[in-house]
Amino acid sequence: MSQQTVFAMTGGHVSLDGRAVLRGVDLQIRAGEVVAVLGANGSGKSTLIRALLGLVPLTAGRTELYGVPPARFREWHRVGYVPQRLLAGGGVPSTIREVVASGRIARQRRLRPASAADRAAIARALTAVGLADRAGDPVAALSGGQQQRVLIARALAGEPETFVMDEPTAGVDAASQANLADTLSKLVASGRTVVLVAHELGPLEPLITRAVVIKNGRVAHDGAPPSAVGAHALPGHDHVHPHAEPAEGGPLALSPGTAAAGE
Amino acid sequence: MLELFQSPIMQRALVAGLLVGLSAPAVGTFIVQRRLALLGDGIGHIALTGVALGFLTGTAPTLTAVVVAVLGAVAIELVRERGRTSGDVALALLFYGGIAGGVLLIGLSKEGSNATLMSYLFGSVSTVTQDDVLVIGALSAGVLGVVLVFGRELFLLCQDPEVAKASGLPVRFLSLLLAVTAALTVVIAMRVVGLLLVSALMVVPVAASQQLTRGFRTTLLLAMVFGVVATVGGLGYTYYVNVAPGAGIVLLALLGFALALGVGTFIRRNRTGESRR
Numbered sequence: 281m282s283q284q285t286v287f288a289m290t291g292g293h294v295s296l297d298g299r300a301v302l303r304g305v306d307l308q309i310r311a312g313e314v315v316a317v318l319g320a321n322g323s324g325k326s327t328l329i330r331a332l333l334g335l336v337p338l339t340a341g342r343t344e345l346y347g348v349p350p351a352r353f354r355e356w357h358r359v360g361y362v363p364q365r366l367l368a369g370g371g372v373p374s375t376i377r378e379v380v381a382s383g384r385i386a387r388q389r390r391l392r393p394a395s396a397a398d399r400a401a402i403a404r405a406l407t408a409v410g411l412a413d414r415a416g417d418p419v420a421a422l423s424g425g426q427q428q429r430v431l432i433a434r435a436l437a438g439e440p441e442t443f444v445m446d447e448p449t450a451g452v453d454a455a456s457q458a459n460l461a462d463t464l465s466k467l468v469a470s471g472r473t474v475v476l477v478a479h480e481l482g483p484l485e486p487l488i489t490r491a492v493v494i495k496n497g498r499v500a501h502d503g504a505p506p507s508a509v510g511a512h513a514l515p516g517h518d519h520v521h522p523h524a525e526p527a528e529g530g531p532l533a534l535s536p537g538t539a540a541a542g543e
Numbered sequence: 544m545l546e547l548f549q550s551p552i553m554q555r556a557l558v559a560g561l562l563v564g565l566s567a568p569a570v571g572t573f574i575v576q577r578r579l580a581l582l583g584d585g586i587g588h589i590a591l592t593g594v595a596l597g598f599l600t601g602t603a604p605t606l607t608a609v610v611v612a613v614l615g616a617v618a619i620e621l622v623r624e625r626g627r628t629s630g631d632v633a634l635a636l637l638f639y640g641g642i643a644g645g646v647l648l649i650g651l652s653k654e655g656s657n658a659t660l661m662s663y664l665f666g667s668v669s670t671v672t673q674d675d676v677l678v679i680g681a682l683s684a685g686v687l688g689v690v691l692v693f694g695r696e697l698f699l700l701c702q703d704p705e706v707a708k709a710s711g712l713p714v715r716f717l718s719l720l721l722a723v724t725a726a727l728t729v730v731i732a733m734r735v736v737g738l739l740l741v742s743a744l745m746v747v748p749v750a751a752s753q754q755l756t757r758g759f760r761t762t763l764l765l766a767m768v769f770g771v772v773a774t775v776g777g778l779g780y781t782y783y784v785n786v787a788p789g790a791g792i793v794l795l796a797l798l799g800f801a802l803a804l805g806v807g808t809f810i811r812r813n814r815t816g817e818s819r820r
């Protein structure tokens with residue numbers, strides 16, 4: 281397997297309105313990884329993934345997408361972005377199908393009508409999020425969780441190699457989360473890369489291969505996902521959460537110093 | 544009724560009206576979705592300076608209006624792109640400057656009079672020349688061509704510019720294209736509805752249409768129907784009653800909106816009633 285690098289940020293700094301939001305982020309993500317970006321509200325998770333896609337400019341440092349700076353990147357059909365929320369817009373209605381179909385745009389040519397492949401991908405995406413029977417309804421009439429599923433379907437429709445999802449499960453009910461986990465696990469099995477921001481991993485947890493914790497615009501932890509850390513404090517793990525996992529049990533719990541030293 | 548279609552002045556006006564009725568709401572649908580409903584107004588104000596420059600320099604006012612409106616639209620788009628808070632103030636300055644400059648320059652020119660000013664502000668049927676019709680025809684072909692060729696991309700741009708960028712769309716180019724297309728629409732519509740009411744023809748048919756539709760494409764198409772009915776109907780009215788056509792057209796469009804609102808509310812009520820049963 282060629283472990284191609286999808287995202288590579290070195291010393292990434294981002295300021296928004298004169299405020300330093302990202303303060304020196306180094307992050308490499310290789311093809312096939314399923315990375316969860318975790319962190320408190322306002323820690324800079326959304327800003328980080330927007331910077332990875334070149335949607336906000338870096339004030340210092342550099343970032344590359346498949347080895348190319350975002351400004352010179354041309355193969356946008358390889359990435360699918362799910363933003364944190366559906367923008368309200370000016371109130372012109374659009375149907376679920378119209379929004380989902382727009383996810384195909386990186387694969388379409390100007391003036392060329394939608395192909396059979398386009399229509400099939402759109403239908404699959406709608407089915408995957410369970411909205412096929414409502415495809416003709418206006419998106420504005422959907423609940424927050426349903427709108428989130430429309431945004432996921434838009435990215436699915438583009439059939440990208442890499443998914444970048446900002447809180448795809450926020451406000452989504454348990455059944456739909458399980459559905460998303462199911463869809464993603466099939467995509468991951470076929471070699472897709474996923475970077476997702478989440479507060480609760482829920483049913484996605486078993487898929488995650490790596491967790492990146494953002495704290496005040498810096499990477500505070502990068503490594504094993506939280507569940508693995510909880511199960512067995514890895515040797516050599518630099519222990520960013522000294523007071524976590526009280527249920528770890530055994531005599532170690534009584535002497536925190538030994539746990540921090542790691543053997 | 545038939546004599547209406549036999550007068551050459553009326554024929555020219557109706558052709559112009561038909562083209563305006565098709566293009567203004569088509570562009571308007573994207574503008575409204577992008578929350579730029581007042582963009583048309585802004586460009587209209589600025590275009591008045593262009594018209595006045597035409598009179599002052601002895602050039603065709605339509606031509607100078609195109610140039611100034613396009614420059615103004617690009618300026619507005621660049622200001623909008625830069626900042627958020629200072630943006631609307633900068634736009635306001637541009638608007639007022641445009642209209643004050645226009646009135647001043649028209650006053651300075653020899654041909655200029657209150658009547659000319661009125662004809663540009665509220666539209667005028669009798670002054671639509673053969674050349675105007677040709678220019679309007681060419682410009683509306685351009686405007687409708689942009690909607691046809693770039694519609695899919697403009698839709699995503701107006702939905703979410705960041706997703707558009709992450710899909711590889713030339714976001715900056717598309718934003719400027721939309722602004723320039725809006726500027727051309729303003730100039731097309733100027734002779735028929737007048738600069739002060741141009742924006743109404745870009746916004747009101749869309750507002751009417753969206754009362755009855757569920758999708759973007761249907762909203763756009765139905766808005767064009769509303770637009771054509773309003774312009775052609777409004778122009779026909781001025782054949783019998785001597786008023787500025789802009790007023791009749793816009794009032795007719797507003798009437799369409801009121802009807803659509805009523806019908807839309809009725810349909811929605813019945814729909815929810817059915818689903819409850």
Ligand SMILES: Nc1ncnc2c1ncn2[C@@H]1O[C@H](COP(=O)(O)OP(=O)(O)OP(=O)(O)O)[C@@H](O)[C@H]1O
Pocket residue numbers: 296297299301319320321322323324325326327328364
């Ligand atoms: N457009 C903006 N202009 C100025 N500051 C911004 C902007 N967007 C975000 N910020 C600031 O940047 C910081 C990080 O924001 P970001 O959206 O990346 O946080 P987040 O980790 O995604 O939070 P959440 O969990 O709430 O989604 C916040 O303090 C926020 O106030």
Ligand SMILES: [Mg+2]
Pocket residue numbers: 325326327364446
């Ligand atoms: Mg966020």
